[in-house]
Structure formats: structure tokens, C-alpha cells
Amino acid sequence: MAYFNEDNHRIAPLHVRKHRGPYKGSSFRRDRQRGNHHGGFGGPGLLSRLVIDRDVTMSDSSQDSSSQPRYNPYGREFCKGDGRMDRDWRQGKGGGGRGGGRGAFRGGTRSRTGWFKITIPHGKKYDKKWLVPALQDICSIPYTPIQYHDDHNNVHFYVDDFTTASALRKCSRKVTDCDGYKVVVHIKRSDPPNFLFPNLKVEELEHLKQCMSKRFDGSQQALDLTSIHTDPDLVSQNIKVALNRKTNMEAVIKIIEENIPQLTSLNLSHNCIQRLDELSELVTKVPHLKALNLSHNDLKSEHELDKLKGLKLVELWLVRNPLCDLFKDPSSYVSAVCQKFPQLLKLDGNDLPPHIGFDVETPTTLPPCKGSCFGSDDAKVYIQRFLQQYYSVYDSGDRQSLLGAYHDDALLSLTTPYNVQNPSRSGLREYFKDSRNLKRTKDSTMRFHLLKHKRLNVVALLNELPKTQHDITSFTVDVNAYTNTLLSFTVGGVFKEVVVDDKSKESTRAFSRVFITVPAVNSGLCIINDQLFIRMATTEQISRAFVAPAPTPSSSPVPTLTAPQQEMLSTFSLKSGMKLEWSLKCLQDNEWDLNKAAQIFTQLKTAGKIPDVAFLK
Amino acid sequence: MLLSKGTFHISALWNTLSITRLFCPFNKRRNLTHLYLDEAALVSGQEALTEFIESLPSSKCQVQSLDCQPVNEQASQGQTTLLVAAGGNVMFERNKSRFFNRNFLLTAQASPNNNQPVWKIASDCFRFRIDLE
Numbered sequence: 001m002a003y004f005n006e007d008n009h010r011i012a013p014l015h016v017r018k019h020r021g022p023y024k025g026s027s028f029r030r031d032r033q034r035g036n037h038h039g040g041f042g043g044p045g046l047l048s049r050l051v052i053d054r055d056v057t058m059s060d061s062s063q064d065s066s067s068q069p070r071y072n073p074y075g076r077e078f079c080k081g082d083g084r085m086d087r088d089w090r091q092g093k094g095g096g097g098r099g100g101g102r103g104a105f106r107g108g109t110r111s112r113t114g115w116f117k118i119t120i121p122h123g124k125k126y127d128k129k130w131l132v133p134a135l136q137d138i139c140s141i142p143y144t145p146i147q148y149h150d151d152h153n154n155v156h157f158y159v160d161d162f163t164t165a166s167a168l169r170k171c172s173r174k175v176t177d178c179d180g181y182k183v184v185v186h187i188k189r190s191d192p193p194n195f196l197f198p199n200l201k202v203e204e205l206e207h208l209k210q211c212m213s214k215r216f217d218g219s220q221q222a223l224d225l226t227s228i229h230t231d232p233d234l235v236s237q238n239i240k241v242a243l244n245r246k247t248n249m250e251a252v253i254k255i256i257e258e259n260i261p262q263l264t265s266l267n268l269s270h271n272c273i274q275r276l277d278e279l280s281e282l283v284t285k286v287p288h289l290k291a292l293n294l295s296h297n298d299l300k301s302e303h304e305l306d307k308l309k310g311l312k313l314v315e316l317w318l319v320r321n322p323l324c325d326l327f328k329d330p331s332s333y334v335s336a337v338c339q340k341f342p343q344l345l346k347l348d349g350n351d352l353p354p355h356i357g358f359d360v361e362t363p364t365t366l367p368p369c370k371g372s373c374f375g376s377d378d379a380k381v382y383i384q385r386f387l388q389q390y391y392s393v394y395d396s397g398d399r400q401s402l403l404g405a406y407h408d409d410a411l412l413s414l415t416t417p418y419n420v421q422n423p424s425r426s427g428l429r430e431y432f433k434d435s436r437n438l439k440r441t442k443d444s445t446m447r448f449h450l451l452k453h454k455r456l457n458v459v460a461l462l463n464e465l466p467k468t469q470h471d472i473t474s475f476t477v478d479v480n481a482y483t484n485t486l487l488s489f490t491v492g493g494v495f496k497e498v499v500v501d502d503k504s505k506e507s508t509r510a511f512s513r514v515f516i517t518v519p520a521v522n523s524g525l526c527i528i529n530d531q532l533f534i535r536m537a538t539t540e541q542i543s544r545a546f547v548a549p550a551p552t553p554s555s556s557p558v559p560t561l562t563a564p565q566q567e568m569l570s571t572f573s574l575k576s577g578m579k580l581e582w583s584l585k586c587l588q589d590n591e592w593d594l595n596k597a598a599q600i601f602t603q604l605k606t607a608g609k610i611p612d613v614a615f616l617k
Numbered sequence: 618m619l620l621s622k623g624t625f626h627i628s629a630l631w632n633t634l635s636i637t638r639l640f641c642p643f644n645k646r647r648n649l650t651h652l653y654l655d656e657a658a659l660v661s662g663q664e665a666l667t668e669f670i671e672s673l674p675s676s677k678c679q680v681q682s683l684d685c686q687p688v689n690e691q692a693s694q695g696q697t698t699l700l701v702a703a704g705g706n707v708m709f710e711r712n713k714s715r716f717f718n719r720n721f722l723l724t725a726q727a728s729p730n731n732n733q734p735v736w737k738i739a740s741d742c743f744r745f746r747i748d749l750e
Contacts, residue, residue, distance in 0.1 A: 480740035512718035
């Protein structure tokens with residue numbers, strides 16, 4: 001409403017019902033009414049009233065440092081415009097009377113006086129002297145077409161506020177020309193017509209430069225351009241500089257770039273700045289800028305600040321800009337600004353909480369990769385041997401003979417991660433029913449059931465699992481604990497599920513298995529706890545696995561036997577009746593001393609310590 | 618046996634107060650350094666262990682599976698022992714999620730502070746896959 005009244009007020013002196021004749025007379029009269037301008041269309045009088053008066057307090061010397069408050073980010077009261085306007089308004093002078101019906105005003109940007117470009121299609125054919133009054137007759141608001149010109153066949157001119165433009169739009173198709181066509185009027189928001197902003201002349205630029213250098217503090221690398229248009233040096237020379245004009249702003253930035261590019265602090269407050277398009281150049285031209293004061297300006301939206309992205313601002317002033325009003329509360333305002341300038345430490349004079357980043361000191365590299373960790377050599381020997389034997393049976397297609405590897409009281413459980421993203425396609429379906437995952441299975445009976453106890457149950461479960469082929473070369477072994485009574489180790493690697501029939505597919509899996517073993521006969525290991533984790537292998541694992549030809553289940557593991565050893569093995573196997581693997585073990589245990597091995601074998605057999613599975617059927 | 622590329626192993630003896638703390642991300646580990654015992658299998662000594670763990674980048678673990686078994690007395694010589702096996706995803710700073718497997722051997726030991734015994738980690742084995750760059 002305040003806008004409206006203010007606009008209205010400004011219109012009121014324009015509203016020259018008495019002088020409604022041909023427009024070219026009225027401007028003079030209007031100016032005379034004002035009494036303090038030279039008059040003349042487009043001359044300084046109109047110029048100053050239309051542009052400068054509204055936006056910039058020029059003739060009054062009142063320095064605006066403690067000016068009429070423009071925008072309070074946290075309050076609703078505002079008085080827009082320069083002092084003179086406000087005074088008059090408050091005193092009720094001028095036409096405050098027009099009520100609400102003037103179009104959809106909001107207390108926001110739309111009701112701001114802004115320039116509109118009026119277009120009359122095919123208007124070139126009309127005589128200006130006919131067209132303008134013809135429209136004026138219909139138009140409820142007196143208007144002054146500014147920069148009336150034609151462009152191809154169309155006529156354009158500018159008016160400087162929404163009410164006028166809107167009124168003109170209503171005149172569309174109301175006037176009929178002598179050919180019988182209706183005159184169409186289009187309106188469109190636009191930048192101010194550029195004739196109003198002539199580039200500063202060279203001498204003027206020089207004065208501007210002098211003025212700026214006076215305002216520059218070398219010790220602080222700070223430039224204070226507050227309210228530059230009121231600077232006495234410029235005013236006295238009649239140089240009109242307004243930083244809300246593109247050309248002027250560009251000129252200023254150029255002067256900064258050429259003379260003080262290492263500037264760190266810039267004050268642009270009280271300059272009616274609406275847009276920051278030109279200031280975006282600061283990012284590259286004044287890269288060291290750390291403090292920027294844009295308070296008491298006309299920035300309408302936080303998106304204007306995006307144009308300054310890249311400036312590593314530490315301090316920013318934005319108070320008394322329309323954009324501040326748009327935030328519901330102070331914290332969303334602060335938050336939005338901080339997002340654009342993450343290094344900001346001070347906003348509107350208030351310290352901000354420090355930006356919380358990541359602890360840069362933490363190392364980002366992982367320690368070097370290591371392979372198996374056996375901890376000790378003899379553990380290594382036990383384990384290697386164990387694994388070779390175990391997996392040769394495991395992969396053989398019949399896991400029954402693994403009974404001998406397990407303790408009576410052994411425990412086994414299997415875990416397969418549930419693929420949340422793709423449960424049906426995880427391909428681990430065969431394992432799901434036996435998978436024991438305490439995160440998913442809450443029922444205690446189920447939990448109990450899934451933990452296989454006693455070696456018969458253990459092996460029964462193992463027999464149900466798909467036939468496999470393990471790549472022993474891919475194994476890593478880590479010893480968890482090694483005491484007199486316990487050797488626990490974790491084995492990780494990959495295996496293939498072998499195609500058995502039409503139903504099965506060859507898939508590669510990755511596994512991690514924890515064995516807890518106790519000493520067994522013949523320096524063997526007896527499994528007392530077995531925890532098996534199976535997941536899908538990664539593509540990398542698949543490509544690297546099975547590179548070397550995997551040992552076939554029946555072939556003997558890694559140590560290649562010499563010819564005499566092989567012969568000894570077959571002899572021993574024949575004589576003892578034990579399977580090759582078991583015969584091999586016995587021979588290895590006894591340093592390939594056939595007699596000694598035979599002796600030990602006999603002893604153990606008599607004592608009943610050799611499990612049935614060791615024997616050939 | 619050939620090395621499985623791209624994994625590392627840490628095995629140590631250290632104290633802990635509860636199982637949930639086992640899955641705290643490495644960047645919180647500094648809180649636990651005082652809990653380390655002297656003996657360590659791979660990295661020996663509390664300082665070396667601390668140093669090793671502190672040299673690891675910070676991480677975040679997401680546990681997807683968890684299983685545990687009681688360890689037979691014969692193995693543990695009467696000391697109540699638990700095997701805990703966990704699997705899931707771990708993410709180090711570079712925003713890459715990797716599979717990990719971790720297992721612990723926990724033993725109950727009398728605590729000087731409490732009347733009740735507390736679990737202590739006798740072994741911690743952590744392996745995860747790194748894709749080769």
C-alpha cells in the first residue's frame with residue numbers, strides 16, 4: 001500500500017487534468033509545478049525527477065548514511081523513496097487518494113516503479129501527434145511517452161511505472177485508425193531506456209576516478225563508495241553517477257580493476273543497486289575481495305547474490321535490501337546467505353558460527369595392502385595343510401567325509417546378506433533358508449534352529465549346499481588366536497558353484513569363513529566352530545579368480561611330489577587302505593619315512609583314532 | 618598362497634565394554650585407545666596399535682549381517698568365549714562403499730570396576746575389498 005500511495009503521490013503532480021491537451025505542453029507545466037527543474041522533455045528536469053528523484057536523492061545534500069530506513073529484514077515497516085517524497089507523503093500532500101483498484105499490487109517488486117516498454121504494432125504509419133493524444137483520450141492516466149521511436153513497423157516508447165503501463169494496455173483495441181484497424185497496445189517490463197544513461201564522458205570519468213581515490217584507504221585496501229551519487233565532488237561538477245546504472249557501475253569496476261585490483265573491502269551501500277550483474281566481474285577482476293557492503297540498496301532477491309558466487313567473502317552486509325524481507329525468519333536468511341558464501345564469518349555485522357568442515361588432518365590413504373597373516377610359522381603350516389585337505393573334500397562333491405574334520409560338539413552357521421535392493425535377483429537363494437543373520441532373525445527358536453550343533457548336523461547342512469570349486473590360490477588367511485588349545489583363523493576367498501544339472505548355474509561367490517579349531521590327531525586340526533559367510537563376488541574378484549588353473553578336487557594340493565614320493569604315496573595308500581589325502585598327510589607328518597608312517601598308522605588304527613572316512617571304500 | 622589383492626588385516630587384543638562399540642567408525646577410535654591391552658598379535662603394544670589405528674582414514678560402517686556362536690569350552694579352556702561375525706559395507710572418506718567382513722573373539726573377564734564380568738575382545742579381524750585403481 002505504501003508503494004501505491006507513493007506512486008500515486010508521484011503521479012499526482014503529473015496528473016494534470018487541467019493540462020490535458022497535447023502532451024508536449026504538459027511536461028513543462030509539470031516541471032514548473034515542481035518549481036525546481038529546468039524543464040524540457042528529456043532534459044535534466046525530467047531526468048532527475050523520473051529517475052534520480054525516485055531512486056537517488058541528488059539535489060538534497062542530505063547524505064544518506066542515516067537515511068530513511070529502507071528495509072528492515074525483520075520488520076514490516078518501510079518508507080521507500082527519498083526523503084522529500086516521504087515527507088510529502090507523510091504529510092498527506094499530493095494525491096494519496098487513489099484506492100486499491102489499480103491493478104494487482106503487492107508490497108513487492110511488481111508495484112515498484114519500473115520501466116515498461118509500450119509497443120504499438122504497425123504503429124510506424126501513424127503520426128505521433130495523432131497517436132499519442134488518441135491514446136491519451138482513452139487512457140485513464142496521463143502518460144508521457146519516453147523515447148518514442150520506431151523499429152521496423154512498430155512503435156515503441158517507455159513509461160516508467162506499472163499503473164501507467166497498465167492503463168495503456170487497457171486502451172488496446174479501443175482506438176480505431178482511419179483505415180478501420182484497431183490500434184493494439186502491448187506492454188512489457190523492461191530496462192530503463194538507455195538514452196537516460198549516457199556513458200560518462202572522459203573528463204567525467206577522470207573526476208570519478210579522483211573521487212574514488214579520495215574514498216580509497218590504502219592501508220586497509222578498502223574503497224568506500226557509499227552513496228557515491230551524493231559525493232560533493234561529483235555533484236559540484238554536475239556529474240551524475242548512479243551505481244544502479246549498468247554503464248556507471250561498469251565504469252567504476254573498470255577503475256577499480258585498473259588501479260586497485262588488490263582491493264579487499266568494498267562499500268557499495270546506499271546506491272540504489274538493484275542488480276548485481278556487473279558486480280559479477282569482481283570475481284575475476286578483484287579476486288582478493290573479502291568484505292563487501294551492499295546494505296541499503298535495492299536487491300530484490302537472494303538470487304542476485306548468486307552472481308557473486310566465487311567471491312571468497314568473509315564479511316558481507318545486506319541489511320536494508322528488499323531481499324531480506326523475503327525470509328521468514330533470521331535463521332533462514334543467514335542460512336541462505338551462508339550457502340552462497342561458505343567462508344563467510346560476518347553477516348550484517350554479526351559474527352557467524354564458524355563453518356564446520358571436515359577434519360583435514362585425517363589421513364585419506366589406507367595402509368598398504370597385506371596378504372595373509374599367519375602370525376607364526378607353525379600356525380601357517382597347520383593351516384595350510386588343513387585347508388588343502390578340507391577343501392579338496394569340500395569340492396569333491398561328497399562332503400560326507402568331512403565328518404572326520406569336525407569335533408563331536410561342533411557348531412556351524414551360515415550367513416548370507418540379504419540384498420535389500422534386489423532380493424530376488426541376488427542369486428543367493430539357495431543359501432537364504434539356512435542363513436543365520438541375527439539382524440534379521442529375531443525369533444529365538446529360529447535362531448537356535450539355524451545354528452547347527454553336532455557334527456552330523458553340521459555335515460548334513462554342508463551336504464545341502466551347492467557343489468563348489470574353490471580357488472585356493474585366492475585365499476587369504478588371518479590367524480585370530482593361537483593358544484595351546486585353540487587355533488582360530490579366518491579364510492577369505494572365492495569359489496564357483498559348479499554346474500550340476502539344468503537347474504544350477506555357474507556363479508562365483510565370495511566367502512569369509514572363521515574356523516575355530518582344537519588340536520587333533522596327527523598334528524591335525526579339528527573344527528569346533530565354523531562360521532561361513534557367503535556373498536556375491538564382485539566383478540573384480542571374478543576376473544581375478546581362477547586365473548591359475550584350479551586344482552581339481554582329486555589332485556594333490558600345492559606341494560608337488562617328486563617321483564619317489566608319488567610312488568611312496570601310492571604304496572602307502574594301498575597298504576593302509578586310506579584315501580590318498582589321508583595317506584599323504586600321514587607321510588608328510590612322518591617326514592616321508594615310509595616305515596615310520598606305517599608304524600604310526602598302525603598304532604592309531606589300533607587305538608581307533610582314525611575315522612572311517614579316511615579309508616577307501 | 619597368493620595374496621588377495623587390496624585388503625588389509627588388523628589383529629589385536631584389546632578391551633571393550635560392549636558389543637555395540639565394536640562397530641563404531643574408525644574416526645571415533647581415539648576414544649578407545651585407552652582400552653587397548655598390551656598384547657597384540659599383529660601390532661604389538663598399545664602405542665603401536667593406537668598409532669596404526671590412528672593412521673587409518675575415518676570410516677563409517679554399515680552392518681548388514683551379524684552372527685555369533687559360543688566357543689566350545691575345550692577350545693577356550695573354560696573361559697566363556699563368543700565368536701561374532703559381521704558383514705556389511707564400509708565407507709572411507711572417498712565416498713566409495715566397500716564390502717567388509719569382521720569377526721571378533723570375545724572373552725568374558727572379571728572386571729576390576731564391576732562385580733560382573735565384562736566382554737573383552739581377544740581378536741579382531743577386519744577385511745574389506747578395495748578395487749584396484
